[in-house]
Amino acid sequence: MPDQLIVCKSCGFSVNEDKRNDETGGAHLLKHLETLYDQWPRKAELTLEATGCLCICDQPCAIAYVGTGKPTYLFADLDPTTCAADLLTAAELYLDSNDGMVSAYKLPPELQTRRIARIPPAP
Numbered sequence: 001m002p003d004q005l006i007v008c009k010s011c012g013f014s015v016n017e018d019k020r021n022d023e024t025g026g027a028h029l030l031k032h033l034e035t036l037y038d039q040w041p042r043k044a045e046l047t048l049e050a051t052g053c054l055c056i057c058d059q060p061c062a063i064a065y066v067g068t069g070k071p072t073y074l075f076a077d078l079d080p081t082t083c084a085a086d087l088l089t090a091a092e093l094y095l096d097s098n099d100g101m102v103s104a105y106k107l108p109p110e111l112q113t114r115r116i117a118r119i120p121p122a123p
């Protein structure tokens with residue numbers, strides 16, 4: 001089963017700005033990601049998914065990486081206008097790690113302080 005990058009499509013652009021031009025920050029991010037994902041050579045290894053909420057609504061935008069036998073990573077406080085390419089770079093690191101462990105210093109600089117949780121896989 002491929003790993004997943006899950007985007008909260010309901011998140012705002014920031015704590016103080018839910019929508020721009022009637023579009024949520026999460027929807028904006030998802031659209032940008034889909035554009036890059038179309039040309040991404042590793043599509044077979046990771047699916048792009050959307051969800052209604054990741055329960056971290058006070059820190060938009062939020063996304064998660066999920067993989068079988070790998071920890072789940074939650075990222076928040078992302079700028080939906082600029083982070084899409086970095087998220088795919090981080091996805092490649094996640095894919096390249098057999099156990100899913102990715103050191104923060106290896107992440108794109110803008111993401112290094114945005115990772116807020118690592119949840120161990122089910123045994």
Ligand code: FES
Nearest residue numbers: 008011054056057
């Ligand atoms: S609205 Fe995005 S985490 Fe809840």
